[in-house]
Amino acid sequence: MAVYTEVTDDALAGFLEAYDIGRVVAFRGIAEGVENSNYSLRTTAGDFILTLYEKRVDPAELPWFLGLMEHLAAKSLPCPLPVRARDGRNLNPLAGRIAAITTFLPGIWPRRPTAAHCAPLGAALARLHVAGADYQAERVNALGPAGWRPLLERCGDSADRVEPGLGDALAASLDGILDQWPQSLPRGQIHADLFPDNVFFLDGAISGLIDFYFAATDFFAYDIAVCLNAWCFEADLSFNITKSHALLRGYQSVRPLGAKEGAALPVLSAGAAMRFLLTRLYDWINTPDGALVTRKDPMPYYRRLRFHTQTTSATDYGL
Amino acid sequence: MAVYTEVTDDALAGFLEAYDIGRVVAFRGIAEGVENSNYSLRTTAGDFILTLYEKRVDPAELPWFLGLMEHLAAKSLPCPLPVRARDGRNLNPLAGRIAAITTFLPGIWPRRPTAAHCAPLGAALARLHVAGADYQAERVNALGPAGWRPLLERCGDSADRVEPGLGDALAASLDGILDQWPQSLPRGQIHADLFPDNVFFLDGAISGLIDFYFAATDFFAYDIAVCLNAWCFEADLSFNITKSHALLRGYQSVRPLGAKEGAALPVLSAGAAMRFLLTRLYDWINTPDGALVTRKDPMPYYRRLRFHTQTTSATDYGL
CATH class of the missing domain: 3.90.1200.10 (Aminoglycoside phosphotransferase (APH), C-terminal lobe)
Structure with missing residues (x-):
């Protein structure tokens, strides 16, 4: 279970207004993950992951994590790239949490590693x-x-x-x-x-x-x-x-x-x-x-x- | 939590061989739903939902449900259309369960209905x-x-x-x-x-x-x-x-x-x-x-x- 925080459609639409990634097309909770709430988000601009950081994550540390992902993605490592809002922020409040949008990555995780x-x-x-x-x-x-x-x-x-x-x-x-x-x-x-x-x-x-x-x-x-x-x-x-x-x-x-x-x-x-x-x-x-x-x-x-x-x-x- | 049955990448690839919807591009468990295991499945042909029917569903009743969905979708109701494998079947075994692929529908369910x-x-x-x-x-x-x-x-x-x-x-x-x-x-x-x-x-x-x-x-x-x-x-x-x-x-x-x-x-x-x-x-x-x-x-x-x-x-x- 990895949806601890529910996001209303109005709240989501309002949140997305700060970004340049179009309007919502689909929004589903993702079952994987245990620490945070993750949603798969499709907009008119493409596919993204929306993460709401839950209580185990220290908000003060989020810029470090997102900075690292941005740094690695810039070097072509296939990791999620945090999407910045029009004002440059990649962390914004949503439904009483801090949230981030990252790019969607294709693929499947191996249930039986060989x-x-x-x-x-x-x-x-x-x-x-x-x-x-x-x-x-x-x-x-x-x-x-x-x-x-x-x-x-x-x-x-x-x-x-x-x-x-x-x-x-x-x-x-x-x-x-x-x-x-x-x-x-x-x-x-x-x-x-x-x-x-x-x-x-x-x-x-x-x-x-x-x-x-x-x-x-x-x-x-x-x-x-x-x-x-x-x-x-x-x-x-x-x-x-x-x-x-x-x-x-x-x-x-x-x-x-x-x-x-x-x-x-x-x-x-x-x-x-x-x-x-x-x-x-x-x-x-x-x-x-x-x-x-x-x-x-x-x-x-x-x-x-x-x-x-x-x-x-x-x-x-x-x- | 709506993933009770894990599907290995090999099992999924084998399952999809019976269908004409290309190869897997992405596969994520969906958090919503309580009765069955649901995955969002992207293939080279598009987006689908993969459902594995869990123990509360009587397999003998599945053809009725899928037939109804097919009937309604044919009349332009926006409900999931079960995808048929090359042999015409829309219910096939996967990971010890009966499974079906249906079309993906856009949209968001309203957390606060008005x-x-x-x-x-x-x-x-x-x-x-x-x-x-x-x-x-x-x-x-x-x-x-x-x-x-x-x-x-x-x-x-x-x-x-x-x-x-x-x-x-x-x-x-x-x-x-x-x-x-x-x-x-x-x-x-x-x-x-x-x-x-x-x-x-x-x-x-x-x-x-x-x-x-x-x-x-x-x-x-x-x-x-x-x-x-x-x-x-x-x-x-x-x-x-x-x-x-x-x-x-x-x-x-x-x-x-x-x-x-x-x-x-x-x-x-x-x-x-x-x-x-x-x-x-x-x-x-x-x-x-x-x-x-x-x-x-x-x-x-x-x-x-x-x-x-x-x-x-x-x-x-x-x-």
């Missing part, structure tokens, strides 16, 4: 990193390593309600990850959430990268680690090295990894598993029964975490 | 009734008066958990409605669920009537009564006679109501309120906590029901 998806994915991720290099603004990754211990502490004893002993196991695992975390690696703008539902494919090629609202300034290789977690495990949670090999090969076809980046893949991957485990755990514990939000089971990320804590080098990822 | 919407709505409803007259097949209205007492009995004592005394009040009210229910009135194909989210408007005119999966063969005036309930009450549940007057005037501009139909409006409207009250009550009681379906509060239909039991003639509806 190795054939992973090479173009890796290449697109590297292009994103290269294209973002001269976007000067910096955004701290609130869900990076510095945020994990506070997040675990906020879960408190409730972790053990999900699985007995989970709290202690995570605390120990987190200590190990933070001990080994690299002091420095090549860094810049990362997507930080490039899961399959944020990547559109058309005829085998990538046609869209969406949902930049977790993007931040952090290690490039950490972004790869997020993708290794998101794309390279099978439904039975076994790791598929053919996929990770394809992903890393695709990445390096655009931006070769340094030796330190390769060596850090095990701990970065464990950290990425920890990040999604912790946010899912927190949401699992704090989502009231009967809420309309789909809770995502945290335990598959515990399985991924245990895999990564057993790897020792980039070779284990097919590099 | 009197200005009600005249074109009434006229469109009458056109639907006239256009459906020579669709010979008959479908019993399972949610018509014969179904209400069994539905109330299945709610049992649980009604009183929603509001103390509700069960007895509904039983008494239902007796009164069934006693007064007309023996015969002009009848034919009715939509039976023409709520605002099933009616698209574009530039003040109706551009789409959708969701025919409650359609049935029943009194035309009962379909009007459904619309009086769905369109003519304000947010505070007061009845707006300006809206109902506009609705009835619009209807009669296409198909004048007979004296018996007008006289029956109070009981038909009470019956329509009872029908939505009972299905909502049943769902309210039987939806498990934590389910992803939005439960709709039945009580606003109890308020409507009480209004209709106090009306005495068509004059109370502005006829």
Whole structure:
């Protein structure tokens, strides 16, 4: 469910008056996405996506996200281009929210990622990193390593309600990850959430990268680690090295990894598993029964975490 | 939330091979709708809606619904036209469900219906009734008066958990409605669920009537009564006679109501309120906590029901 805020036809028509994209032709809520309300919007000028930012997004951060998308789109990355109103603003109020219009991207996200998806994915991720290099603004990754211990502490004893002993196991695992975390690696703008539902494919090629609202300034290789977690495990949670090999090969076809980046893949991957485990755990514990939000089971990320804590080098990822 | 069944890109591509509508360009889940999974589908040939029928729909009834839509579309009613595959079938298996492709209709459904919407709505409803007259097949209205007492009995004592005394009040009210229910009135194909989210408007005119999966063969005036309930009450549940007057005037501009139909409006409207009250009550009681379906509060239909039991003639509806 990704429509939390209803927009009346009058409000929409009024909102569009500030833009040069014609009049409404069609307007439908989009089921995908969990953080914001998304509508597919057709006007007499073409197809767009209308996003209303919901309470989890800090309005003060929106200009950074939209600036990054504009920067990347200008470099021909297939990401949504925020549309500016006649007065130059790309963020405007609608139905009690801040809203933005972005361009529509064709394609389908792969419900069952295969190795054939992973090479173009890796290449697109590297292009994103290269294209973002001269976007000067910096955004701290609130869900990076510095945020994990506070997040675990906020879960408190409730972790053990999900699985007995989970709290202690995570605390120990987190200590190990933070001990080994690299002091420095090549860094810049990362997507930080490039899961399959944020990547559109058309005829085998990538046609869209969406949902930049977790993007931040952090290690490039950490972004790869997020993708290794998101794309390279099978439904039975076994790791598929053919996929990770394809992903890393695709990445390096655009931006070769340094030796330190390769060596850090095990701990970065464990950290990425920890990040999604912790946010899912927190949401699992704090989502009231009967809420309309789909809770995502945290335990598959515990399985991924245990895999990564057993790897020792980039070779284990097919590099 | 209206995506219960996920469709993989491979399955979709395979499904489309049976049709002459080109290849997939975009595919997004649609948030609206509660009974089935709906996707907006763009192909190289244009825009379509892909519907996967979920468990509440009896597959044996689908040919009737799709036949009605095809019949009405052929008479220029703006309803979705089912697209036939090369072999002539308009229902085909996909992802473990029966699925259909229909044409895309432009427009927006009115989040806040006004009197200005009600005249074109009434006229469109009458056109639907006239256009459906020579669709010979008959479908019993399972949610018509014969179904209400069994539905109330299945709610049992649980009604009183929603509001103390509700069960007895509904039983008494239902007796009164069934006693007064007309023996015969002009009848034919009715939509039976023409709520605002099933009616698209574009530039003040109706551009789409959708969701025919409650359609049935029943009194035309009962379909009007459904619309009086769905369109003519304000947010505070007061009845707006300006809206109902506009609705009835619009209807009669296409198909004048007979004296018996007008006289029956109070009981038909009470019956329509009872029908939505009972299905909502049943769902309210039987939806498990934590389910992803939005439960709709039945009580606003109890308020409507009480209004209709106090009306005495068509004059109370502005006829």
